Every structure is written in C-alpha cells, then in structure tokens.
Amino acid sequence: MPHALSPSPERTAASTSASGADDTMMTDVPGVPLQHDQDAERGESPSSATSHDGQAALPASSQSNGNGNSVSVEDMFDDDDDDDEFSSSAPTRPDDASSQPEPGSNPSPAAKPRYAEPDTLRQFYQRLFPFRQLFQWLNHAATPQADFQQREFAFVLPGGAYIRYQSFASSDLFRKQCVQMTPERFEIGPQYNVNPRDRKTLRSAGMMRPVMKELVFDIDMTDYDPIRTCCTGAAICRKCWTFITMAIRVVDAALREDFGFQHIMWVYSGRRGAHAWVSDKRAREMDDAKRRAVANYLVLITGSEQGKRAGIRRPLHPHVDRSLRLLNPYFQDAVLSDQDPWASSERAEKLLQTLPDKGLRDALQKKWDSTPNRSSFQKWSDIDTAAEAGSLSEISTKQLVDAKQDIRLEYTYPRLDAEVSKKLNHLLKSPFVVHPGTGRVCVPIDTRNLEAFDPFAVPTVTQLLQEIDQWDEKNSALTEEDRGKVLDWQKTGLKPYVEFFRGYVAGLLKSELAAGKRGRGDADGEAESMDF
Amino acid sequence: MLAATAAPRLDPKRRNVVDSRKRQFAKAQWQELSYTHRLNFYTIPPTGDVSLEEFEQWGIARLKVLAELEACHFRNRTPAETEEYMKPVLDAHLRLSSNMSRSGERERERKRDHYSHWTLRLAFSGTKDLRERFARLETQLFKLRMQQDDARERKEFVDSLPMSWEMVGDEEKRMYLDELKAATRCGRDDEEAWFKVDWEKVPELVERRQVLLKRGTAYVHVREQLSLLTNEFANNLSTGLDLAARFLPRMDEDNRLAPILHHLSQSFVAPDTGYSEASSIGDLTTPTAGSIDALAQHFPLCMANLHKTLRATHHLKHYGRLQYTLFLKGLGLSLQECITFWRGAFELIPDDKFKSEYLYNIRHAYGDVGGDANRRGRGYTPYSCQKLLTEALPSGGQQHGCPYRTYAPDNLTTLLQNVGVTDRQVLSGVKEDVGRQRYHIACNRVFEHAHKAQLRKVKDEGLWSAAELDLVTHPNTYFKRSFLLKNLGKVKSGDLGVEGAGS
Numbered sequence A: 001m002p003h004a005l006s007p008s009p010e011r012t013a014a015s016t017s018a019s020g021a022d023d024t025m026m027t028d029v030p031g032v033p034l035q036h037d038q039d040a041e042r043g044e045s046p047s048s049a050t051s052h053d054g055q056a057a058l059p060a061s062s063q064s065n066g067n068g069n070s071v072s073v074e075d076m077f078d079d080d081d082d083d084d085e086f087s088s089s090a091p092t093r094p095d096d097a098s099s100q101p102e103p104g105s106n107p108s109p110a111a112k113p114r115y116a117e118p119d120t121l122r123q124f125y126q127r128l129f130p131f132r133q134l135f136q137w138l139n140h141a142a143t144p145q146a147d148f149q150q151r152e153f154a155f156v157l158p159g160g161a162y163i164r165y166q167s168f169a170s171s172d173l174f175r176k177q178c179v180q181m182t183p184e185r186f187e188i189g190p191q192y193n194v195n196p197r198d199r200k201t202l203r204s205a206g207m208m209r210p211v212m213k214e215l216v217f218d219i220d221m222t223d224y225d226p227i228r229t230c231c232t233g234a235a236i237c238r239k240c241w242t243f244i245t246m247a248i249r250v251v252d253a254a255l256r257e258d259f260g261f262q263h264i265m266w267v268y269s270g271r272r273g274a275h276a277w278v279s280d281k282r283a284r285e286m287d288d289a290k291r292r293a294v295a296n297y298l299v300l301i302t303g304s305e306q307g308k309r310a311g312i313r314r315p316l317h318p319h320v321d322r323s324l325r326l327l328n329p330y331f332q333d334a335v336l337s338d339q340d341p342w343a344s345s346e347r348a349e350k351l352l353q354t355l356p357d358k359g360l361r362d363a364l365q366k367k368w369d370s371t372p373n374r375s376s377f378q379k380w381s382d383i384d385t386a387a388e389a390g391s392l393s394e395i396s397t398k399q400l401v402d403a404k405q406d407i408r409l410e411y412t413y414p415r416l417d418a419e420v421s422k423k424l425n426h427l428l429k430s431p432f433v434v435h436p437g438t439g440r441v442c443v444p445i446d447t448r449n450l451e452a453f454d455p456f457a458v459p460t461v462t463q464l465l466q467e468i469d470q471w472d473e474k475n476s477a478l479t480e481e482d483r484g485k486v487l488d489w490q491k492t493g494l495k496p497y498v499e500f501f502r503g504y505v506a507g508l509l510k511s512e513l514a515a516g517k518r519g520r521g522d523a524d525g526e527a528e529s530m531d532f
Numbered sequence B: 001m002l003a004a005t006a007a008p009r010l011d012p013k014r015r016n017v018v019d020s021r022k023r024q025f026a027k028a029q030w031q032e033l034s035y036t037h038r039l040n041f042y043t044i045p046p047t048g049d050v051s052l053e054e055f056e057q058w059g060i061a062r063l064k065v066l067a068e069l070e071a072c073h074f075r076n077r078t079p080a081e082t083e084e085y086m087k088p089v090l091d092a093h094l095r096l097s098s099n100m101s102r103s104g105e106r107e108r109e110r111k112r113d114h115y116s117h118w119t120l121r122l123a124f125s126g127t128k129d130l131r132e133r134f135a136r137l138e139t140q141l142f143k144l145r146m147q148q149d150d151a152r153e154r155k156e157f158v159d160s161l162p163m164s165w166e167m168v169g170d171e172e173k174r175m176y177l178d179e180l181k182a183a184t185r186c187g188r189d190d191e192e193a194w195f196k197v198d199w200e201k202v203p204e205l206v207e208r209r210q211v212l213l214k215r216g217t218a219y220v221h222v223r224e225q226l227s228l229l230t231n232e233f234a235n236n237l238s239t240g241l242d243l244a245a246r247f248l249p250r251m252d253e254d255n256r257l258a259p260i261l262h263h264l265s266q267s268f269v270a271p272d273t274g275y276s277e278a279s280s281i282g283d284l285t286t287p288t289a290g291s292i293d294a295l296a297q298h299f300p301l302c303m304a305n306l307h308k309t310l311r312a313t314h315h316l317k318h319y320g321r322l323q324y325t326l327f328l329k330g331l332g333l334s335l336q337e338c339i340t341f342w343r344g345a346f347e348l349i350p351d352d353k354f355k356s357e358y359l360y361n362i363r364h365a366y367g368d369v370g371g372d373a374n375r376r377g378r379g380y381t382p383y384s385c386q387k388l389l390t391e392a393l394p395s396g397g398q399q400h401g402c403p404y405r406t407y408a409p410d411n412l413t414t415l416l417q418n419v420g421v422t423d424r425q426v427l428s429g430v431k432e433d434v435g436r437q438r439y440h441i442a443c444n445r446v447f448e449h450a451h452k453a454q455l456r457k458v459k460d461e462g463l464w465s466a467a468e469l470d471l472v473t474h475p476n477t478y479f480k481r482s483f484l485l486k487n488l489g490k491v492k493s494g495d496l497g498v499e500g501a502g503s
C-alpha cells in the first residue's frame, strides 16, 4: 500500500526531522521574499521547533520513498504550490540564517516560524478551524453519511510525514485527530466505495475505488511567469494577483453558464493562487473522462511560452468569445500598464514574433529601434498605426484583428494547472488550513466581491490567536457566561470568512435536500412506468 | 432490464403448444410489433411466434452477414469498399427495405432482422469473447445501415428513440444561431440543425469545444449524430449482452433451442461452409498417389502437418487418417489412387495387416462400402474448418484437427516456419489471431501472405469474382485456390499435365 505508513516507535521526532532536513520539503532556505511586508510576523523570535513531540513518530514520506518499502508519492496527491514552495515560502527575517542548518551539517531540527509550530497549530484547530462547516460541506447532509465517512483525508505532519487514507466517522473525531496530530496541512480526497481505513482488509487493492469528489481547479501564479514582469516564482504582489482575479472570473462564468454548476467555492491557496471546489452532485459524480473534458474545455493557454495560439480557431467558440469580453477590460490596465510586458527590446521582440506579417514586423522594428523608450501601451497601438499606414504585406486586416485577439488571450486567459482537475482521486489542500509557508489561512473568496479580495489582508494564524487574546482583554468586563456565548473565531478576523462559508454550505445543503426529495419522486415515477 | 426478463418469450414452442383459441389470446397479449422504422435498436425482444426452422435459418443468414463484415475488417477494407462489398451480401441475406419501397416483404424483412438479432444475441452471450465480437460486428452493421438510410427516415427513427435528446426548435435556433454555428463549426453549406443532450453524453465533443454549452446542456450539430447513435447502440448492446449472459443458463433447459444456439455460436468460431464438388481439381488435372507430395505445397497447415507426419513416421492415427483421406478425396484423388497412396505411405505395415485394418476405412470414407446411406452419399464429406475447430482436441501422438487451435503458440510458430512461413509480421499476426481464438483468420492470413502476388494479380485484372476471394473456411477450398493461383497462366492455357502441380 502506498503510504501505508505504520508507526515505528524507535524513530523519534528528532531523527525524523533531522533526516528530513536533507529534503527540500524540510530545508528552510530563504527564498524570494514576498514583496509585501510581513510586519505581523516580523519581530517574533524564531522558535526552534525542536519540541514537536511524540505525534510525529512516523517516518517522513521522503524517507519511505527511498527505502523501497513504500511507493513514491503518486500523482494521486496534489503536488501543487505547497511542496516546492516550502523552500521559499517563509517570510525571511534577518536572523533566520542563523537558525538554518548548514547543508549536510549535523542534524539539528530546522527552525520553524511561529505559525508552523505544533502548539500554534493545536490552538488553531482547537479554537478556530470551522470543523462543523467543513464536515457539512463534504458530507452534504447534517448527519454523517458515506460522503464524509468514507472520504480520504491526507495529513502532512510537522515532521514532514505524509499519511494517507485517513477517514473519520464524525466531525468531532476528525477534529480530535487534528488537535492531536497538529498537521501542518491536510488534503481532501474522494469518497471511496469502502472506508479507506479498511483498505488492508480487502482482498485486493483494486477493490477500493473512488466514487465521488468535488470537481476541483487549481490556478497557480507560477504558470504566469512567462507573462508577468512584477514578480517571479513564489512571490506575488497586488498587480499580478489581478491575473488570478481574471482567471476566477472566466472559469467561474464557464462553470456556471456553460456547465450549469451552482455550488462553486473559490479558495485562496494561502500564497499565490486559488482553488475552486464544485460541489454540485452532477460534478461530484463525474468520472475521469468527464473531468478531463471539462478541464480541457477550459484550457486554452498552456504554460509553455511558444506555440500556444495554434489552437485558437475562428470563429471563436462562444466560451472563448465570452472570456475575451470578460477579459478585455483588464487588458489595458492590468496588462499593458501594470505589467508593461514589452518594455524592453528583448520582450518587444517576443511581441513581434507573434505578429504574422513580415511587412508589419519590419515597420514596427524600425520604429521601436529609433524610439526605444516606448511603453507597451504605445507599442500596442503602434501595431494598428503601422497597419493602417499600409505595412501589411501578407495578411488581411481581419487576420491582424485575429492575431491581436490571440495576443490578448495569451496575456489574459486563465492558465490552469489542469492535471489537478482530471482525476477523481486527486487530493487537494483543504480550505481553512494554514499555509505552511506564509501562515495565512486558506480562506474562501467571495466572488460577488472578487475585486475587493486582497490576499495580503488575509489573516495569519498568529494574528488570529492574538486577536482572541485582545478580544478577551477588551471584554474582560463581561461575565463569563456572556463571554462564553462568543466563539473564538467570532472574536477574530476569520469571522467574515467562516460566516461566508457557513452561508455557502447552507445553500449547498438546501439544494441537496431538495434534489434528494425530487430524486425520490423521480424514482417512484420510474418504477411505475416500468411496470406496464 | 426489460430485454433480459422478457427474453423467454422468444420461446418458439409457443407456436406448437398453444391451440388456436389460446393463441388468439396470446396474440392479444403479445401482439406482434409493427416495425415503423427500417432501423432497429433492438431494445425490445421479439414477442411473436416463430418456427424453429425460421429461428435457425434467420440466425444463420445474419451470421453470414456478420462473418462477411468481419472479413471486410480483416482485409482492411475502407468504409467505402466495405459498403460496396456488403451491399449484395445484405441484399441476399438480410435485406431491409426502406419505408418508401413498396415491397410487400417489408414487414417480414424487419421481423427477420429483429428476431435474428435476438437469436444471435442469445447464442453469443456465452463467453466474453463472443459477446465483444458480436457487439462489435452488430455495431458495424448498424452503422452501415444507418449510413444507407434515407435522411428523412433516419430522422424519424432517431426521433423515435427513447433518448434524452431533442431537436433545437426554430425559435431557439434563431436566438442562438451565431453561437451555434461558431461552436459547432457549422459552415455555410452545412445543414443548420442541432439537437440537445446532457453534456455528459458527449464528453469528447465538449473536450474539443465542438458543442455549444448552455447550463449543462450540449447543443450538438446533427453531423455528430451518427457517431453518437453508434456509441449509444454499442453501449445498449453490451449491457444487453451482459444481462443475456446471466440469463442464458435458463435457456439451456429448453432442449430444442439449446442445440440451435450452440450450433450458431459454434458457427461463429468458423463459419460453416460445406464442402462442394468444385473444390476438386479433377477437371484440371488428374491427381495421383504419386503427385500428392508435389501438391502438398498447396495444402493448408492442418493437411500439410498430416502429410509431413505421415512421411516422417509412415503412420497416422485413426482420426488423422480419416481427416486426411477425406481431404484427398475432396481434392479429386480417386479411390484407387487413394488406396495406392496409403499403401505406399504405410510402408512398414505388411499387406495383410493393411488390408484387414486400414483398407475398409478408406473405402468407407469414399462410400464404396457401408450402409445404403453412406454409399448413396458417396461416403463422408471432407471436414470443414468448423468441424476441425470444434471436435475434440488431439491427445498423445494424434495430429488431427486445426494446428492453429491445437498447437501451443511457440510450437505453432515453429511449425509455420517449417512449412516456409517466416515473415515476422505474419507470425505475430497469427499469434494475435490465435490469442483471440480466430483460428480461421490466422489461416487466411497465412494464405494471403503465401499468395500475395497472385492475389494482387487476380484482383487487379478482375479475374476472380468476389466470392472466389472470400474468406477460406474449408481446407479443400484452401487447396483449390492455392492450386489455381500458383498455376494461373497454365490453367488458362490448358497447359496442365498429370504432374501439373509440380513446378
């Protein structure tokens, strides 16, 4: 069994993280700092995370991969942003370097920022995490059913161990294990035909089949590196976050208008991207072929820089046409002004290469060589000016319009990590967990107010725990009874997100209930008509 | 569901056991279907009466059609070639007239089509291999017929199907016309007609953005209908076959139906074409005991193997002797020459033993001795591929049967190499055929390879009719064809001597 990791008592927490330190997952090498300031975390003394005790007495996944007893982390699990960015995720502090283990040096546990300490995480799970709502969201009903009980959860423990096939009979039991194990994050997988914990009692591994999971999408900023100029890699700023906003607009519109899905929740991935979870019954029950169909329907631009426009046919498919209409307003500001993608002559060369007419290319080249400081905005309008001046030698004006459309799509159309969406048994990081690299909570994004979403305003776990204390202090005059009426999350900046989630889940459960009633009605009708 | 539970009503006993009064009653209850459309999805099993003879005959006729379709596939015929080739076959065995035709036979043709499909469905539900093969061929047949269908009649048929698609009405069409055309790449000359289905029915089209999507409904251009319908047909049929498989054991209780079904499914393993006098080369040359060694180059593997064993060991066991004797009789060897042949071949056997133990059997096979019936029938008929493929497997020292079936794959390869088949592509093709139990296809593959040049010539020059190029299903046909092909020039010029086969 892959990752059927059994506790090995002789392996101590210290040795686990020690050998894990060789692995990229564990090294805390300072990466590109977030351009946004991290005052909240700054000034907190780095704690040496030596004391994550007993719970982590499990071999780290990196070790089990190497020892031949266990299969490598297969494609089932989402190796999205979180794995590689571990290395570059932590807000760097000047004194961080001192706590870094030298590569190959004597194993000493890597320092963890405060928000990744088991103690912080334990408090988070105990006091803040909305287990009830998460349970209802995955269970589609108020009382536990197979949707939740046979659902796989995978835990990433503080020592780096990755344990799969966890499942829980109830929301409370789930919460208990989180509090006890303090996972750095956990991922959500499909519901299986059997309880995944019972998989070892099955006669053959093939008897366990995934049967249901939300349709999920992953948009990650790294796929935008070929077109963004403001940041690279793990870093984001408000300018490039607009790409994520644009992607959400387009994908959300397609899922609703084209596929008719209604229960779509977008979630900030905690650093530089967003996930979508589609909970409509029709979406949950899709097999891999249908998931692949939806993913590929939406994919227009792939990460590679060249040759991606070949597939855009004319007339535009209505989905592409609508997307273009949604995206056009962003092109001037978010792309031409904010990114200024063709400012340098090297980048302007790329633009020229995408123009299909030699006469036009030559005319523009000449103009830009003589006036090198023209902005992307000016260069973009230079194209039309040159064309009107008669520089087109090979193509028609209509073809130029198409070519410019293609360029606009290249710089605005969503770039999906489509593989995440294609498999029923793919795991994806849960909403509301703490991003291990930034300490930020993966909160839902309210698409009714999409432009207002600010990833840098998303609270970190340390911030939230402070807010509880501050609230308690401020309200010390209240009686204990009155204070008890206010739940901990209600005292913090997490409140609007949890309330949004609660409302969203209520809507899902309501339509689930209605569909259930309708479904039973239908079944009766069918039985009758069969009986002729 | 419906199909499987209702299947026992196919029982042809009805006709014989119910008296006329009862039958009227039965008829009222199970009134014969009227066939509004030429095409049929076969979702409803037949409920009317049919005689045992019809039951079997109709099944055989359909089998013939399916076998020809499979042969087209085996020969890599293009869809157009297949359509052309199949037209006379369909007309002869499974004609289906359109609604426009005034043929008085129309209803009966459709009934035959309907019943024979269900007969074969039952006959071929026994094993997974047969089910898949049957479903594949029936789907091809359905597609072929649908392509031939008149556009209006096809539309009426499609409308009649209990499928959740509906045509896009005029008003909706006007509303979405531009989007519909853009999404489905509907050109200026294309028909402006679309239908609606749940998008989950057409994931491939969604994936390629070739449909218009509106809230989970896919608007599909009619040109996609053929492949959609074909998919639907195939899915329906394989579900139906799985159900029939579970139901089959109960059918076995009917001791009159079971042998027919068994026979039909056996025929599918290798279509049974009987031996015909025409397989002899007696009118071209006179084969003698002395010319067999030379003629052996034209033998199919089953006979070449017997001949080789006979020459090497100077003996053959009973069934091998019988199989070989009948084959020699079939190619035109006279009784006298045949006796001479065996006498010479069994060179270690003394004369009196030969006379007492072997001679009688040879004469019996030729119909020279034995009961009236045997003599009137001029002895046994030479064995067909089907006979060879369905009889008991040989055991210790026996060599009879079809080597494609009886030999282990590696031994078969060696055997083929020994008779000069060394082409690796052919050998691997044979291995694949054998793995899928298509032994006669393997044999035909070897035949076509061995006569590649000659076959091209007769095809190019139109020397042979389609029937003469048909799949070989009888060892004597194999021989005759091989003999003719290798002597093409000589046969025409009458330049064949007694030893003509040798060269």
Ligand SMILES: [Zn+2]
Pocket: A228, A230, A231, A235, A236, A237, A238, A239, A240, A241
């Ligand atoms: Zn940026």
